[in-house]
Amino acid sequence: MTGLEEKQELLAHHVRxxxxxxxxGLFVAGPGGLGKSKTIAETLAAEGxxxxxxxxxxxxxxxxQTLFFNRKDSIIWLDDCDSIYANxxxxxxxRSALWGQGxxxxxxxxxxxxxxxxxxxxxxxxxxxxxxxLPKKNEAFKAVLSxxxxxxxxxxxxxxxxxxxxxxxxxxxxxxxAQCHExxxxxEQNAGPRRLSMxxxxxxxxxxxxxxxxxxxxxxxxxxxxxxxxxxxNIPKPVNTQEHDLTCLREALKQFPESVKDQERFxxxxxxxxRASFFRVKKAFEKGK
Numbered sequence: 001m002t003g004l005e006e007k008q009e010l011l012a013h014h015v016r017x018x019x020x021x022x023x024x025g026l027f028v029a030g031p032g033g034l035g036k037s038k039t040i041a042e043t044l045a046a047e048g049x050x051x052x053x054x055x056x057x058x059x060x061x062x063x064x065q066t067l068f069f070n071r072k073d074s075i076i077w078l079d080d081c082d083s084i085y086a087n088x089x090x091x092x093x094x095r096s097a098l099w100g101q102g103x104x105x106x107x108x109x110x111x112x113x114x115x116x117x118x119x120x121x122x123x124x125x126x127x128x129x130x131x132x133x134l135p136k137k138n139e140a141f142k143a144v145l146s147x148x149x150x151x152x153x154x155x156x157x158x159x160x161x162x163x164x165x166x167x168x169x170x171x172x173x174x175x176x177x178a179q180c181h182e183x184x185x186x187x188e189q190n191a192g193p194r195r196l197s198m199x200x201x202x203x204x205x206x207x208x209x210x211x212x213x214x215x216x217x218x219x220x221x222x223x224x225x226x227x228x229x230x231x232x233x234n235i236p237k238p239v240n241t242q243e244h245d246l247t248c249l250r251e252a253l254k255q256f257p258e259s260v261k262d263q264e265r266f267x268x269x270x271x272x273x274x275r276a277s278f279f280r281v282k283k284a285f286e287k288g289k
Contacts, residue, residue: 002166003159003274004198008035012043014151018075018126019047025098025127025148029134033197034153036130037079044075051077051128060089064108064117067097071106071123078129085131091140097123098147158273160196161188165276172205183208186219187226189242194229245271245281 001009017023028036044051052070054063058081070076084090096106107120127148134152135141155163161184168180183204187196204222211218248270249263256262264278271277 002162002276004034004155004163007153007155008039011036011039011151011153014149015040015043015128016047017149018128019044019049021073021126023126023149024104025129027145027148027150028128028130028153029132029150030153031132031195031197033199034155035198036153039153040077040079040128040130044077049075051075053077053079055080057081058084058090060087060093061108061110061112063090063093064106065114067093067106067123067125068117068121070125071121072125074125076125076127078127081129082131082133085135085141086138088140091144094127094129094144095140095147097125097127098144156272156274157188157191157194157196158277160198161191162274162276163198164201167201172202173209175205175208179208180205183218183222186222190223190226194226196229200225200229245273245277246285249278249281249285 011028014023014026014028018026028040030036052066052074054066054076055078058078063084066076078084093106093108097104103122104124105120106123109119113119164184164187165181168184169177171177171180184201187200187204203225207221207225208218211221245267248267251270252263252266255266263282264275267273267278267281268275
């Protein structure tokens, strides 16, 4: 497994805990494009569960109705609903649905309640909810988190490049693996301090396909997309990452000439990059001697 796949598999275990009734709920945080939704959907499907999905805009009343009509042994999935975590009424409903003394009782006292909808009911289902970032300075949200399991799916640029290389081995449509790897190499070399996303991979390959038919340089198309990405938090722009990688490799070879394992450990600590990247840089270094 790549580093990202290992994290996705750990997330899948957390989802299984909810699916099998071992946990009342799960909150998943992390930037877009890392596979949060894909991992959750595939894991629930493998467990034979079709979740009740709410995304985009959700009001307190619509959430209350959803909780009521799916109150027995269901999984409600709130996806791409970041704005709801600042709504105090919604947070109150989630707190009640996820914890209680004995039964979990959800209450909604309002004249807006449709006819036939009770003002309270016991809730016996589970909830999975996601956000790109953890809401800060929100005590009510912290109270919700204290009632569920929490998991943050994050990844370094190096782990994302490693994942892209794995996908590149398969090629895409009429593109060969070699062509796909060329695109990944370009992304890696031009990422700089920007935060990459797996959502960049396939669109970049489609730009190559288009450029081949239009007779233009695909690099300009891909670079224009890279320039739109935000920077990683607290990461200064490196002067020359390739030279730094080689300097660290030379030092690793000097200190541990007989142990590849120690070389890789030293290099990883110095660069923060993956084992796969170490062997790629080492191979290029030895080839260029």
